[in-house]
Amino acid sequence: MTAEAETERPGAEADEPGWEVDPDDEWALAVVATVGRQLKLRREAAGMRAGEFGAAVGYGEDLVYKIEGGRRIPRPEYLERADEVLGAGGLLAAMKEDVAKVRYPKKVRDLAELESRAVELLSYGSHNLHGLLQTEEYARALLSTRRPTLSADELERAVAARMARKAVFDRVPAPELSFVQEEVTLRRPVGGRMVLRRQLEHLLHVARLRHVEVQVMPTSRGDHPGTGGRIQVLKFGDGTAVGRADDEFGNRPVSDPRQLRILELRYGIIRAEALTARESLAFIEQMLGET
Known part of the structure; x- marks a missing residue:
């Protein structure tokens, strides 16, 4: 089954590599927005479309947009894979520390x-x-x-x-x-x-x-x-x-x-x-x- 098909099936949201952001947690919203913006800038600098990037990291295009838009908290493995695909030299993977606490209430x-x-x-x-x-x-x-x-x-x-x-x-x-x-x-x-x-x-x-x-x-x-x-x-x-x-x-x-x-x-x-x-x-x- 493809990554795109997985994101479309019922209940797949819980399996996606990210967590929902608490809308009342201003600090978490700011951190996730910053991380998403950096991911988007890196992807665009590499000349990759969201769908292409999603296929490369093994996830659906919709999730890529959610993470880049600051609506989902990326999991560590997502950041690691993104770092490899975009050749970020560890800079994207290092953001795991930035989001480590944000995932918690x-x-x-x-x-x-x-x-x-x-x-x-x-x-x-x-x-x-x-x-x-x-x-x-x-x-x-x-x-x-x-x-x-x-x-x-x-x-x-x-x-x-x-x-x-x-x-x-x-x-x-x-x-x-x-x-x-x-x-x-x-x-x-x-x-x-x-x-x-x-x-x-x-x-x-x-x-x-x-x-x-x-x-x-x-x-x-x-x-x-x-x-x-x-x-x-x-x-x-x-x-x-x-x-x-x-x-x-x-x-x-x-x-x-x-x-x-x-x-x-x-x-x-x-x-x-x-x-x-x-x-x-x-x-x-x-x-x-x-x-």
């Missing part, structure tokens, strides 16, 4: 930016595993439960964005990461038994990192101050911090020292009530054996 980019600057992260999870702890297949299964249902394009972008945030584990110097997870978040078979099993194996791996501490809150301990939902605090090198709680401050991010003290107080009590890090490792290993 703004709120996810903002969260990832905060996590990339944090020197300490405190997180209590009551319903699901923290996104930084999730495997790709677990994240995909979890995000697939959202309603309204995410489109194939939205689901792919959401999973990719969540996985990209995990770069925080490889930072140097490494931030101090503390997670307290309710027992139920480790038992819920999201994606099925084997997905959960691999998730628990990954959790054990992460929990053994020197700068990471994972603690489990047994369901039997019902008198701690985390019953209102998630709590998260991110601390930065300049002494500032930002936090959020499901049942406090309207679920909005807060940076006022008085409000942060409340969140840290609650987190400290939760942490003290949970199993120790060593006990939690043994607990997760036991659960893995039962799965």
Whole structure:
């Protein structure tokens, strides 16, 4: 089947090498427009028509126009192929870095930016595993439960964005990461038994990192101050911090020292009530054996 025929068949849009641009994300719109303009200039300078170029890179003419018009975010492989076809010497392929973050929703980019600057992260999870702890297949299964249902394009972008945030584990110097997870978040078979099993194996791996501490809150301990939902605090090198709680401050991010003290107080009590890090490792290993 030709590339042109593929773009015409029903449902082919999700298979095209690009993502839709959020019309409300001004920064993303500007970046994608700039990348599209550069691609068009390079193509025209090479004396290639859109259809000819599309055939050369293996995609339909309609998609070429969408990307050049700033209406689609090109995938990395599209830029790599365009670089080869147009003889750009790596300049077009280098734009992968420019669009790497644009593919993610703004709120996810903002969260990832905060996590990339944090020197300490405190997180209590009551319903699901923290996104930084999730495997790709677990994240995909979890995000697939959202309603309204995410489109194939939205689901792919959401999973990719969540996985990209995990770069925080490889930072140097490494931030101090503390997670307290309710027992139920480790038992819920999201994606099925084997997905959960691999998730628990990954959790054990992460929990053994020197700068990471994972603690489990047994369901039997019902008198701690985390019953209102998630709590998260991110601390930065300049002494500032930002936090959020499901049942406090309207679920909005807060940076006022008085409000942060409340969140840290609650987190400290939760942490003290949970199993120790060593006990939690043994607990997760036991659960893995039962799965």
